[in-house]
Amino acid sequence: MAKISETTASGAKAPKLTLSVAGAAVGRRKEAIARVRLIPGTGAVTVNGRAIEEYFPNKLHQQLITSPFAVLELGSVYDVIARISGGGPSGQAGALRLGIARSLLEIDTENNRPTLKKAGFLTRDARIKERKKAGLKKARKAPQYSKR
Secondary structure: OEEEOOEOOOOOEOOOEEEOOOEEEEEEEOOEEEEEEEEEOOOOEEEOOEEHHHHOOOHHHHHHHHHHHHHHOOOOOEEEEEEEEOOOHHHHHHHHHHHHHHHHHHHOHHHHHHHHHHHOOOOOOOOOOOOOOOOOOOOOOOOOOOOO
C-alpha cells in the first residue's frame, strides 16, 4: 500500500490518499530504467505524470507498451503508473513493457507466467551499446585507410 499525506497551510493534516498497489516491478532496456506500479483501475497509463499518448506519440511505442495486457486479454483492468529515466524513446518503451510484464507476473504468477514467457515479455533484452575501441573512430568504424 502506498500512502500519501499532505499538510495544509494551517498545519492540519489533509485526508490521506491510499492507493492499493496490485503489483510493482522494475524494467530495464538499453540505458532506460522504468519503475512500474499497477493499480486496479480503468486501463490508464501514466508515465512521469503524463498520459501515454503525450509521452510516447509514436503509435508503435504505445502498442509495444500495452502488448502485455493484450496478450493476457486484460484490456482495462489495471492503471499503470510509471517513472522512467535514461535512454531514448525506444529503450524507455521496452523498459516499460518489461516492467508491466513483471508487475503482471507478481499479481498472478501461475496463470500469467506461461503466456508472458511464450510471448517473450519476461526476457530482458541484453543488447547494449558496444564500447568504443582505441585506434577506431567508433566501436567498429576504422579511420580511412590509404594504400599509397
